[in-house]
Amino acid sequence: MFWFLLILLALLAVIVVMSIKIVRQSEVYIIERLGKFHKVADAGLTIIIPFIDHVRSIVSLKQQTLDIAPQRVITKDNVTITIDTVVFYRVVDPAKAVYEIQNLKKGIEYLSVTAMRDLVGKMDLDSTFSSRDTINDKLRAILDEAATKWGCDIDRVEVKDIMPPPDVRDAMEKQMNAERNKRAAILQAEGERQAAVLKAQGEKDAAILHADAQRESKIRQAQGEAESIRRIAEAKAEEVKMVYGAMMKANPNDKIVQLKSLETLKEVADGDANKVFIPFDATTTPLASIGAMKEIVKEEKK
Secondary structure: OHHHHHHHHHHHHHHHHHHEEEEOOOEEEEEEEOOEEEEEEOOEEEEOOOOOEEEEEEEEOOEEEEEEEEEEEEOOOOOEEEEEEEEEEEEOOHHHHHHOOOOHHHHHHHHHHHHHHHHHOOOOHHHHHHOHHHHHHHHHHHHHHHHHHHOEEEEEEEEEEEEOOHHHHHHHHHHHHHHHHHHHHHHHHHHHHHHHHHHHHHHHHHHHHHHHHHHHHHHHHHHHHHHHHHHHHHHHHHHHHHHHHHHHHHOOOHHHHHHHHHHHHHHHHOOOOOOOOOOOHHHHHHHHHHHHHHHHHHHHHO
């Protein structure tokens, strides 16, 4: 009797242990009863019936990554390239993820490979390098549409690397070097052209400034000469006026006037001309005219 009770207690302890299930955070248990889906057990303590219920699968609700092996893909221009991608997905319906597909990861992997080959096969080589974002977005849309019925969402698809064959890579490097040398030559020619233009503009501006300076100098020189001539003429006029005034104050007689006339003729004869012909009446007539002017001045004073 004692052994029977001991065996019974041990059996009850085993049943209790088998009945209690503790589900971790970010995980769910798919529980079947008699081979049929029963419920999804969330995080925490879950009680099941031993030998009737059992845990079919443990599904993680975390975001998961699927690193797809590098795949050889042929582009539209018949170039074979190798593309390495990674897929980020999350299970949102654990029951579908278990019962709708045999292996969720394999399904996502196969679907991403076929979608990528179809997508890249419609693009040329240059487009595959310059349109990574477009490839990522289109792959994510295709995978997400197909994976919805599997109870998961495709968050992101990233193309990690695109590797062309060695001969194509060498040709691309040569093309890049040629393009770089061409840009350098264009920049150098543009710099030389701008330098020549700036130099010519500077020479033109310098010539204009030099011409303006010469013109201003000539104008100032001419103004100075004109001012000098004007002042000399004013001084001469003032001198003549003073001499005439002095003569009028001295009340000159005919003899003095004749003498001054002869002195003036002497200065004329001393000029640059070789010969001077003076008629006889050239001395008497002016002298007479001067005498008449003297009488007029006297009458004016009276």
